Amino acid sequence: MQENLFSQDDDIWYVITDGPMKILKFNTAIAISGGEPQMVEKPRAEWSTEDKKKSNLDNVAKDIMYKTLDKNMFRNIKTCSTAKEIWEKLTQLREGNDQTKENKLTVAIQKFDNAKMKAGETMAEFDERFSNIVCELISLGKIYTNREISLKVMQALSRE
Incomplete structure (x- = not known):
């Protein structure tokens, strides 16, 4: 069966x-x-x-x-x-078509590059927001190494 x-x-x-x-x-x-x-x-x-x-x-x-x-x-x-x-x-x-996919990837890369912890944002909130950006990039075919992601997180954290 x-x-x-x-x-x-x-x-x-x-x-x-x-x-x-x-x-x-x-x-x-x-x-x-x-x-x-x-x-x-x-x-x-x-x-x-x-x-x-x-x-x-x-x-x-x-x-x-x-x-x-x-x-x-x-x-x-x-x-x-x-x-x-x-x-x-x-x-x-x-x-979307290939051009739409390329545009989505460009926007997602910009989100990754410009990711910063917002004032008053908790670590959990930042982690969720940043993880969503990484998942979006993966779905569009862009893979970052764990090292690249870790470095970006360290740069994105606020001084506090």
């Missing part, structure tokens, strides 16, 4: 990243050339229960994504017809 569950999860991820599954069968009407079997789309009348489940995975994936989005995000993707389209739209909305 557990193996079947993982297989379905893999199949759901497949339809999100590659699009709806096509139900195929070997083409027996055409002679096989070069030893390579040829595949054609299987008519619905020939679908097995497993074929029907695989065909429906795009709907399952869309349903999962619909249920996790708030109303504002749902408005952005409601015209998408496949799980793959939804995923691509969400990725674009969240990450």
Whole structure:
């Protein structure tokens, strides 16, 4: 049972990243050339229960994504017809294009470089704020060594 569950999860991820599954069968009407079997789309009348489940995975994936989005995000993707389209739209909305990513990275580096402990800020508050900056940089692909981070923290602390 557990193996079947993982297989379905893999199949759901497949339809999100590659699009709806096509139900195929070997083409027996055409002679096989070069030893390579040829595949054609299987008519619905020939679908097995497993074929029907695989065909429906795009709907399952869309349903999962619909249920996790708030109303504002749902408005952005409601015209998408496949799980793959939804995923691509969400990725674009969240990450942006290459120029947007570069701009986000530049801003995050500036936040890191200019980080200073604010007057009246506790160590816990500064640590949380600084950790958020470092996490943002990591998510954008910029990794600092522990030494670089430690030096920056020491420079950012107030004299008190």
